[in-house]
Amino acid sequence: MRSRRMSLSGWGRFPVQECEVWRPERYHDLMLREGAMTLRGQGRSYGDAALNENGNVVLNARVNRFIEFSPDTGLLRTEPGVTLEEIVSVCLPHGWFLPVTPGTKYVSIGGCVAADVHGKNHFRDGSFGAAVQAFELLTADGARLSCTRDNNSELFFATLGGMGLTGVIGEVTLQLRRVESAWMKVRQKKSPDLERVFADLADGDPEDEYRVAWIDCLARGRHLGRSVTMSARHARMDDLSGTRRGQPLVVAPRRKRTLPFNFPGWALNSLSIGVFNHLYYAREGARGGPSVSDYDRYFYPLDAIAHWNRMYGKRGFVQYQCVLPSDTAFDGMREILERLSRSRRPSFLAVLKRLGEESGGLLSFPMPGYTLALDLPLRGRGLLPLLDELDRIVIEKGGRVYLAKDARLSAEAFRHMYPRLDDWLAIKGRIDPDNRFTSSLARRLGLEPPHG
Amino acid sequence: MAESTTGTVLVLGAGSAMARGIAAAFASHGHALYLAGRDLEELERIASDLRVRTGVDVDFGQFDALDTQSHAGFVQAVLAEVGALAGVVWAVGYMPAQEQALADFGEVQRIIDTNFTAAVSMLDVCSAHLEKESGGFLAVISSVAGDRGRQSNYYYGSAKGALTLYLQGLRNRLHSSGVRVLTIKPGFVDTAMTWGLPGLFLVASPEQVGRAVVRAVQRRRDVLYVPWFWRYIMLIIRHIPERVFKRLKL
Ligand SMILES: Cc1cc2nc3c(=O)[nH]c(=O)nc-3n(C[C@H](O)[C@H](O)[C@H](O)COP(=O)(O)OP(=O)(O)OC[C@H]3O[C@@H](n4cnc5c(N)ncnc54)[C@H](O)[C@@H]3O)c2cc1C
Numbered sequence: 001m002r003s004r005r006m007s008l009s010g011w012g013r014f015p016v017q018e019c020e021v022w023r024p025e026r027y028h029d030l031m032l033r034e035g036a037m038t039l040r041g042q043g044r045s046y047g048d049a050a051l052n053e054n055g056n057v058v059l060n061a062r063v064n065r066f067i068e069f070s071p072d073t074g075l076l077r078t079e080p081g082v083t084l085e086e087i088v089s090v091c092l093p094h095g096w097f098l099p100v101t102p103g104t105k106y107v108s109i110g111g112c113v114a115a116d117v118h119g120k121n122h123f124r125d126g127s128f129g130a131a132v133q134a135f136e137l138l139t140a141d142g143a144r145l146s147c148t149r150d151n152n153s154e155l156f157f158a159t160l161g162g163m164g165l166t167g168v169i170g171e172v173t174l175q176l177r178r179v180e181s182a183w184m185k186v187r188q189k190k191s192p193d194l195e196r197v198f199a200d201l202a203d204g205d206p207e208d209e210y211r212v213a214w215i216d217c218l219a220r221g222r223h224l225g226r227s228v229t230m231s232a233r234h235a236r237m238d239d240l241s242g243t244r245r246g247q248p249l250v251v252a253p254r255r256k257r258t259l260p261f262n263f264p265g266w267a268l269n270s271l272s273i274g275v276f277n278h279l280y281y282a283r284e285g286a287r288g289g290p291s292v293s294d295y296d297r298y299f300y301p302l303d304a305i306a307h308w309n310r311m312y313g314k315r316g317f318v319q320y321q322c323v324l325p326s327d328t329a330f331d332g333m334r335e336i337l338e339r340l341s342r343s344r345r346p347s348f349l350a351v352l353k354r355l356g357e358e359s360g361g362l363l364s365f366p367m368p369g370y371t372l373a374l375d376l377p378l379r380g381r382g383l384l385p386l387l388d389e390l391d392r393i394v395i396e397k398g399g400r401v402y403l404a405k406d407a408r409l410s411a412e413a414f415r416h417m418y419p420r421l422d423d424w425l426a427i428k429g430r431i432d433p434d435n436r437f438t439s440s441l442a443r444r445l446g447l448e449p450p451h452g
Numbered sequence: 453m454a455e456s457t458t459g460t461v462l463v464l465g466a467g468s469a470m471a472r473g474i475a476a477a478f479a480s481h482g483h484a485l486y487l488a489g490r491d492l493e494e495l496e497r498i499a500s501d502l503r504v505r506t507g508v509d510v511d512f513g514q515f516d517a518l519d520t521q522s523h524a525g526f527v528q529a530v531l532a533e534v535g536a537l538a539g540v541v542w543a544v545g546y547m548p549a550q551e552q553a554l555a556d557f558g559e560v561q562r563i564i565d566t567n568f569t570a571a572v573s574m575l576d577v578c579s580a581h582l583e584k585e586s587g588g589f590l591a592v593i594s595s596v597a598g599d600r601g602r603q604s605n606y607y608y609g610s611a612k613g614a615l616t617l618y619l620q621g622l623r624n625r626l627h628s629s630g631v632r633v634l635t636i637k638p639g640f641v642d643t644a645m646t647w648g649l650p651g652l653f654l655v656a657s658p659e660q661v662g663r664a665v666v667r668a669v670q671r672r673r674d675v676l677y678v679p680w681f682w683r684y685i686m687l688i689i690r691h692i693p694e695r696v697f698k699r700l701k702l
Contacts, residue, residue, distance in 0.1 A: 002648030025469050025644050026494050062469065065501035079497070090505055 013316030041108030047407025080110025116161035161364030194225025459538030473658030
C-alpha cells in the first residue's frame, strides 16, 4: 500500500493539517502494520477529530461492503466505511430506516459509532449507540474483538463515543427501524421566547418522534430565544394520498447543487443574518397545519448543496455544540444566548434539541438535557476567547461540549466536562498502551494512555 | 441489440477496485456474478455486498492467474456451478514501480506473466467455451500504457501492449462466431494502483469505469478508453515521431 501526503481538514475547514493519508481497499488493511494512526470516515466531524498532523490517517471509504441485511428483521451488518446514504438507499425500499441520523447522510457508520451521534429523536430513542448491537474492534495487538453490551462490554462502552481511539471500528451490526413510508409528517410552530421553546421541546405531542428548534440567535431582550420549533414523525399509509400511497417507499432523487466557490468574508454579517433570521422566523413560523415532506428534505436539507461549508469563506468556521443538564439548562442557555447576541457574532445556524438518556459510552456527548449547536465563522479576533467564556458557563452548569464538532477546547476544560474520563483512560492504557490510535484532537485534549 | 441480462458474468481478478466497479455495474443490470480471485475472505465480502445491494446471485471462488495449468479446470468448475456464462471480465493486473523491475528481472518476468501470459492462457480457455456457445463477450482490461512505450513504464506497458495485440487477433478470429471482444484501456482510474502517485489529474472512479464497460459491451464496441478523452491523448502520443519522442521525458 502507498500513502499520499495531503492537506486535510474537517468539515469546518479549520484547522488544516498535513497528513500522510492511506486508503486501504481490504478489510484487514484498515489496521496499518506499523506506526500511529487516525481513522477517518467521511471527514464530516468539524474540527480535528479525524486529523493527525504529520502522521498517518487511514481512510475507511473503500472498506464499505454490506455484509448482511435481513429485510424481515431489519438487522444490518456492514463494514465501517458504508455511509448512511448507502444504508438508506439499500434498506428504505424494504421499509427500514436509520434508527438515529445526524443532519447529514454523508457520514460513515464507523464515524457514527466513534462519535455516538445523536439525532432529533434523542429524547425518545437515544443515540446511535442504542441501536448498535455489536461491532468488531481491530486492536493495536492485531486482535479482532467482537464487542457487545455483554461481550467485551468495557471496550464496547469505551469505543462508543471514544472518537476512534481504542482501535479500528470494523464491522458494525445495527438494528434498523421499521417505517411505513419514505415521507415525514411535519409541523412547525413559532416559539416566541426561550421559555416557550423549552416548553415546546419538552412536552409537545406524544406522537412526535422528532423535535428540534431553530433559534434566531440575534434576537434580544424579550425576544431572546425566539424559535421555530419543528416536530415530525414518519408518515403512515393513511397520511399519504394518491401516487405516494401507491409507492410509499419511493421518493424522487433531489437535484444536487454545488457551492462553487468560497463566499467573500462580508457576505455573512450580522446584518444579512439578521434579515435572514427575521424572514425565516416570520415565514416558517406562519405555516399552517402539518405538511408532508420526503425524508431527504426533512433530515438532510443541507445535503442538497455540496460543499455548503464554503459559505463561511476560506477561513472556515467552528461549530460550538454544548449540552446542559435539564435542571440548569434554562438558565445556562439564557446566559449563552445573551452572551452571544451581545457579542454580535451571528450564527447562521443555531439549533436547540432536547436530549434523553445517556448511552453508557464513557465519552459520549449526549446527556438528559438540552443541546445548542452554533455555526460561527472564524473571523476577526475574539471568537476563540468568546468560546472559552461559553466553556466556563457550560462547566459551571454541569454540561459538556461535543468532541465531533470541536476544534479548540482545552484539555483542562475537557476534563471538567467528561467525568468518566479516568475510567476511559484506564481502559485506553490497557488496550492501546503504546498509543497507536491517536489524533490531533487526542493530543490536544490529552486522550492518551497514562504513562504512555 | 442490447446484451441479454441472463447468464452469469465471470469476473477474474475480482478483488481490485476496478473489478468491483465493473461487477457492480453488471449486477445492477441484473446479471448474476461469479467472482474469482486470490483473497477468499475479500471475495466473500465483495460477494455479500453485491448480493445485498443488488439482489443478484453472486458466487465466488479462488483462482490463481499465474498457475496457468489450473485455468481450464477452473473454468470447468465454474461452468458446473453456474451453468452458462454471459461473458467474462479479465481484471488481473500487476504494476510495480519501474525501478523495482529495472533492478530485478524476476519482477519483469512477473509483470509479463501476470499481464500477458496469464491473460492469454485464461482468455484462450474462455473464448473456446464462448465460441462453442456462439455468443457472449470478453471484456479485458489492458491499458493506455500499452499504446506506446515510455521510459517510465515500459515493462508494464509492453506486456499490456502485447495483450492489446492479442485481443485484436482474437476479436478478428471470433467475429464470425458472434463472440465479442472488448479491449478496455483505462487512463487514470482512482484505484490502489494510482493512489499516492504524483501528478495525476482527471481521475475516473471505479464506478464510472464500471458503467462505461457495461455500456460498451451492450453497444458491441471494440475498444473503450476510460475516461473517454484518453482516446485523444493517446492519439496524439502515438503520433509523435520517434525521433522526437525518444528525447521526451515521459
Ligand atoms: C451538516 C452536518 C450535520 C451534522 N449533524 C449532526 C447531528 O445532528 N448529530 C450528531 O451527533 N452529529 C452531527 N454531525 C457530526 C457527524 O455526524 C459526526 O462528526 C460523524 O462522526 C461524522 O462521521 P464521518 O464518517 O464523517 O467521520 P469522520 O469525521 O471522518 O471521523 C469522526 C471520528 O470517527 C473516527 N472514526 C471514523 N471511522 C472510524 C473507524 N472505522 N474506526 C474508528 N474510528 C473511526 C475518527 O477517527 C474521528 O474521531 C453533523 C455533521 C455535519 C457536517
